[in-house]
Amino acid sequence: MSRKYLILTIVAIIGAVVLLFLPERSNQNEIKPEDLFKEVTNPSRYLSVDHVAQRIIEQDPSILLVDVRSEDQYKEFSLSGSVNVPLDSVLSVNKQDYLNRDDLDVVLYSNDDLYADQAWILCARLRYKNLYVMKGGLNEWYASILNPKEPSETAPIEDYELYSFRLAAKQYFLGGSSIEIDGGSQKENIIVKRRTKKAVTAGGC
Amino acid sequence: MIELTKTRRLTIAVVAFILLIIIGFLTLRNPKYIYSISTQEMLDELKKGNGQTDIKELEEILTSGDNSVVSVDLRNPYEFEKNGLVNAVNIPVSEIMTDESISFFEDMQSELKEVIIYGENHLVSNSIWMILRQLGFDNINVILHDYSVLQDQNVKIINLSQNAENKLETPITDFAEYINNNAGISIENSGQKEYTKQIIPTRRKKKAATAGGC
Numbered sequence: 001m002s003r004k005y006l007i008l009t010i011v012a013i014i015g016a017v018v019l020l021f022l023p024e025r026s027n028q029n030e031i032k033p034e035d036l037f038k039e040v041t042n043p044s045r046y047l048s049v050d051h052v053a054q055r056i057i058e059q060d061p062s063i064l065l066v067d068v069r070s071e072d073q074y075k076e077f078s079l080s081g082s083v084n085v086p087l088d089s090v091l092s093v094n095k096q097d098y099l100n101r102d103d104l105d106v107v108l109y110s111n112d113d114l115y116a117d118q119a120w121i122l123c124a125r126l127r128y129k130n131l132y133v134m135k136g137g138l139n140e141w142y143a144s145i146l147n148p149k150e151p152s153e154t155a156p157i158e159d160y161e162l163y164s165f166r167l168a169a170k171q172y173f174l175g176g177s178s179i180e181i182d183g184g185s186q187k188e189n190i191i192v193k194r195r196t197k198k199a200v201t202a203g204g205c
Numbered sequence: 206m207i208e209l210t211k212t213r214r215l216t217i218a219v220v221a222f223i224l225l226i227i228i229g230f231l232t233l234r235n236p237k238y239i240y241s242i243s244t245q246e247m248l249d250e251l252k253k254g255n256g257q258t259d260i261k262e263l264e265e266i267l268t269s270g271d272n273s274v275v276s277v278d279l280r281n282p283y284e285f286e287k288n289g290l291v292n293a294v295n296i297p298v299s300e301i302m303t304d305e306s307i308s309f310f311e312d313m314q315s316e317l318k319e320v321i322i323y324g325e326n327h328l329v330s331n332s333i334w335m336i337l338r339q340l341g342f343d344n345i346n347v348i349l350h351d352y353s354v355l356q357d358q359n360v361k362i363i364n365l366s367q368n369a370e371n372k373l374e375t376p377i378t379d380f381a382e383y384i385n386n387n388a389g390i391s392i393e394n395s396g397q398k399e400y401t402k403q404i405i406p407t408r409r410k411k412k413a414a415t416a417g418g419c
Contacts, residue, residue: 005212008219015226033238033340037302040332077381091248111376114349117328118251121335122244139377146383175388 030125039124046135049144050162052107053169056080064104068119069111079109079141080173090119100128109134109141145169238302241341256334258321258346275313279324279333280352298324301333310342323348 065082148166334347
């Protein structure tokens with residue numbers, strides 16, 4: 001064989017071998033850091049506790065609540081219909097079916113919103129969509145839904161509407177007689193005083 | 206027409222192949238930013254609680270005048286003008302990924318200085334910290350409190366408020382106890398799938414990487 005062909009073949013083989021062992025630069029499963037930054041600084045992932053409460057009350061089938069606290073805390077108390085994916089195991093294979101969904105809105109929450117947000121950021125890097133974070137977490141849930149504060153008299157009407165929504169939500173979550181009526185318990189007998197109508201003294205006699 | 210003999214065709218094919226490889230190498234663009242740790246490693250860092258600085262530590266550091274620690278304020282410039290801490294650098298969140306800021310962090314890393322970042326609230330500072338950590342900056346610590354806790358008074362020193370003592374992810378009250386005490390109806394094991402909802406885990410088939418050609 002002539003030298004020309006030999007050189008050509010050798011160069012081609014070397015090129016092919018180098019390509020074979022080229023380090024895998026781009027990871028197809030992850031988004032680029034610039035895109036992650038854009039996702040992370042976009043606040044549309046935060047849902048208010050009122051929004052989540054409404055969807056629970058309406059029994060919205062398109063929502064899935066995920067508790068990222070530890071298993072013990074989850075067993076002690078968590079929102080109805082939620083599943084438990086502790087933050088430590090948010091990347092484990094058997095939990096991905098809860099997190100990586102394109103048919104439901106997955107709402108993450110924890111006692112506050114820090115752990116939920118951390119889980120969200122980890123999943124965002126892996127290109128998961130439809131993930132949300134409940135802003136304020138269970139602490140906010142406790143403060144707003146379970147103990148709604150009556151708005152001041154000068155508050156706009158939206159505040160009152162929100163307040164009555166929260167009262168209704170509280171009633172839903174805690175059961176019937178958990179609403180205290182200002183001024184006494186419901187068992188108080190209300191005595192109705194009947195005032196006899198005095199005949200109107202006509203003018204004159 | 207020149208009749209291409211078999212050997213000529215072969216030569217042309219091999220030369221074209223080599224040319225393609227060379228062009229491929231030349232046009233290989235290095236991505237601007239690459240992650241230096243995997244998501245699992247990031248999760249491990251979170252578990253260990255690395256990089257989360259206490260307010261008290263920050264106060265000690267800033268009042269000691271230690272030059273090897275730099276504090277970075279992530280809020281917008283107007284807020285920073287109003288009540289930023291002395292000697293703090295202001296890098297608003299929107300400018301974190303600019304060449305300037307990244308080279309600033311690289312300088313800090315090469316000078317072995319520690320950087321403490323804080324922002325409007327714990328969510329902002331945590332997100333930025335996670336991003337920078339995943340880009341490989343392991344000398345950055347984050348303050349996970351709202352900025353109002355750091356607010357200064359007349360003289361620019363830190364004024365610790367009562368809230369600084371509260372750790373972030375502790376529940377305000379014992380939820381289960383509260384529910385049990387206040388529920389109108391007794392709820393047993395409150396919270397676990399009260400309304401029947403089938404959660405069908407969908408097994409996703411791993412898509413085989415589409416090979417070129419057939």
